[in-house]
Amino acid sequence: MTLTSKQGMTRRGFIAASAAATASLALTGCQPEATLDSTEAGADAGADGKAEGSGYVSPDVEFDPETEGSWIPAVCNANCGGFCENKVYVVDGVVIRQKTDDTGDDSLECPQLRSCPRGRAHRQDTFGVDRLKYPMKRKNWEPHTGGDKSLRGRDEWVRISWDEAFELVADEIKYNYETNGERSLLYGGLSSGWGSLAKSINAFGGGISMASTSSFGSCCFYQGQVMGISAQGIGESNDRTDFANADYIVLYGCNQVWASPGTYTYLFNEALEKGVQFLFVGPEFNPTAAHFNAKWIRVRPGTDTALLLAVAYEMFKLDEAEGKGSVVDWDFLAKYTVGIDGDAMPDDAKVDENFYDYLMGAYDDTPKTAEWASAITGTPVEDIRLYADVMRKSNNVMSLRSNAAFRTNDSDNLLQLYMTVSFMGGHIGKSGNCADAAYHGTVGSPINQPLFQVGAKGGDDALVYPNPVESVVNDDEQWQAILEGRFNNTGSITMGVITPEKQETCDIHVVVMENVSAVNTSLNASLAVESLRKVDFVVSTARSFTVQAQYSDIVLPVASEWEGNGIRNDATWFFNREALVLGTRVCENLYEAKTEQEIGYGFAKAMGLDADAMFPVSEDQQWYNMLAGTTMRHPETGEWVTMFTITDEDLKALNAEGKPQEGYMPLAEILEKGIFKMPRKAGDIFTYYGYQDFIKDPKANPRGSVSGKFEIYSQTKADMLNGNGRTKDFDWKPYPSYKVPVNGYEASFVDGDINGKKGEFPYQMFTPHYLRRSHTQYDNLPWLRTAFANPVFIAAADAKEKGIADGDWVRVYNEGGSVLRPASVSERLMPGVVALPHGPWLDIDDETGYDRAGCENMLTRPVGSGCGTAGYNTNLVNFEKWDGDMEADYQLPARVPSIDGE
């Protein structure tokens, strides 16, 4: 299969492209003396720091670490969960080399937090030709009416001053409040409400905000009260020093090798070396399964509930065959859970049904046997039995999952079931056993047990300026809310809330997109475009000419984290339990870009608000506050202690007010090194087994559920799901049962009959997170585009049937539209399944309507059943060979706005 870009690149092609892109490059402001050369020089990619590929400006500076610049720690704060160490070699404010963590002996006790290819290409992000240089307005935009709205996404641009930009945005917002009310504004996208504009908008009156189950899928509403596990079932894994004590590690739909690269995969290596056996459960034998030489338990996307029901069924059957208690840990179930069978019902039960009897077929005449499941899941019957055998109580089993299987329609019973299978074997709260997550930043780190706590910035923020409009629109109805003015407000599922059904209306005229790539990353990109072309005003903050910038009317250029104080976003993304990683300022703001706070301040003033009161703490002071307030657990005593010693000189250098303080280590040390790693050893004081307190003493440490125990019968769960008005024609049971998912495997057949004929869209699509990019971030970087293709993965048997060869262009399509990608033909995928890695930047061809970039969300259908899950991995498509002609994306010019007069 092809993963790397294989089409031979014509050097002339990229030189022409990059010349066009660089022609518009006007380096202003802080730009250094060092000559900034373009790729026209045509140097080779790699070690000499010059990019081969479209439009990257590479400084033509000889590398001489002895005399010239200095190494500075720099953050990489993409939303990938990595938080790896990056260091940059800076000459006169320009980064000419990068390296990664080279401290320590790189042992398992003290691993190096090495960055992935994306982090190492980061300088192309900050110094790329596609950086936005100044505020812009869309050429054919008119205040209040939107002007020619159909040109959004394909218009030219006009440079404007910051003053004008602030005035125009403030005027639009005020005008719409007066004319259409506060329900006319939508914070579009997943991270809505966190940006620099949101604070003033909230202070002024707020707007409808948006929620999504994006990362967690149907795990979203699993807070403590639902079945007594940790929020979303995350944060209570055993810590990594215990991995080697398992007999089996089940990687449930995980792909650390792509989706949590950095150090995380490495953390499992000791287990691999010590002979722990890995199982991988998913629709492809992915790079992670390959790395760990895992036994592949194949399962069709979105059918996991059927699979695990059969695993539970087969465990009971084994237990019966071998003698009660030989396989199932009945003592564990009795002590720590409720609802396994009719004898274990909780007090609040309203339904006279239970899990065991359901499995045996008491309510639907269908025992959930391996054979029953296999027909749905595609898993060989013997593999289901093997999985059940592995889960037996005499084995030590760690079950670690990502949320991929939960980003599927109607998977709302899956987390309860996943936990139940581990409860049945008693695999919780002891060495070698756990059931939790290992994805994003949570691999081998029980994040509920942090070893560092970053200090508060001060003068902040969302709590002081909450959004006065309480309405929240869920991802699946975001575009419908704009196009049809209606949605079901059931609270913020992002925050784990499900309130009862409440149908509301709205009249959206303004969309604000900050810190988010809503057009690319939300369900249904074609409706996103239609929606954005309907409203009167779209504003976004952006670093480069992102898709959301492209579809806006006014774009405000935001400084990258290398231009700020680095740590800015870390409170959100800081997940590495065992290391504190800091970045410091690498350079001044580039071009006319402003930091978030500078944008917030200017906008507040334009809104007529008291900007000084709203932003009382300078960014330098915030940075200091974070450092001064940072605490850590002392490596020997485990006590929480102040981390940094800060002197008067430090205070002066940091341009901040405060008092000198005593701490564990000098501040200067971390500012220079950028990293502190907690030394670890198996069995040390930080060793942790998930849920250990509850397991030790369940009465003294009850869980947050109604019963205080893990609930295999959760009335709360059923009531929430049945009350929110999203699911059609299905009664959610308090115990885990199977619901045929909307747009799942069954729906790929005519009338849903899996023994019948395939329907119009016979293939299942899933959308893995991809090594080349972090969601959309970094997908513009030429090095990464050159190194990794943007494929659709197709099973070899299916490709053969369709006459598609590796590298051919393929059109993948369904009711949502068509996207084009090069084929990567693979023996590692289940037939009937295609994979479109998540995150390319939408690029719709006006003539054909095809998306040339292959944005997978053109094909994801909003369903929002269950808790309102964004079912990215349950969509049906068809595909065919595409005979058109198109260059591979690394050959395309950088995306830069076409600016009037330039």
Ligand SMILES: Nc1nc2c(c(=O)[nH]1)N[C@H]1C(S)=C(S)[C@@H](COP(=O)(O)OP(=O)(O)OC[C@H]3O[C@@H](n4cnc5c(=O)[nH]c(N)nc54)[C@H](O)[C@@H]3O)O[C@H]1N2
């Ligand atoms: N089909 C499909 N869709 C998915 C998923 C999937 O698996 N399949 N996964 C979902 C998941 S799990 C997630 S988390 C979402 C992610 O969805 P998004 O959050 O929309 O994705 P990003 O591409 O990370 O967008 C962040 C944007 O913010 C910009 N940015 C970064 N730092 C700053 C800053 O300091 N200030 C400002 N103003 N902007 C900044 C970045 O350049 C980028 O444009 O996608 C979801 N969408």
Ligand SMILES: Nc1nc2c(c(=O)[nH]1)N[C@H]1C(S)=C(S)[C@@H](COP(=O)(O)OP(=O)(O)OC[C@H]3O[C@@H](n4cnc5c(=O)[nH]c(N)nc54)[C@H](O)[C@@H]3O)O[C@H]1N2
């Ligand atoms: N490089 C990179 N890293 C990232 C990100 C990124 O965009 N790029 N995004 C970050 C974020 S915010 C998140 S949320 C995580 C997401 O990371 P993950 O939660 O791991 O999600 P995916 O990459 O979508 O899927 C992982 C694997 O799940 C399997 N899978 C897909 N569908 C199903 C299914 O229905 N059932 C089962 N059993 N398996 C299935 C596939 O084999 C796939 O390889 O990654 C984080 N890390």
Ligand code: SF4
């Ligand atoms: S993109 Fe993520 S994994 Fe890669 S270097 Fe940055 S933080 Fe680490």
Ligand SMILES: [Mo]
């Ligand atoms: Mo995510």
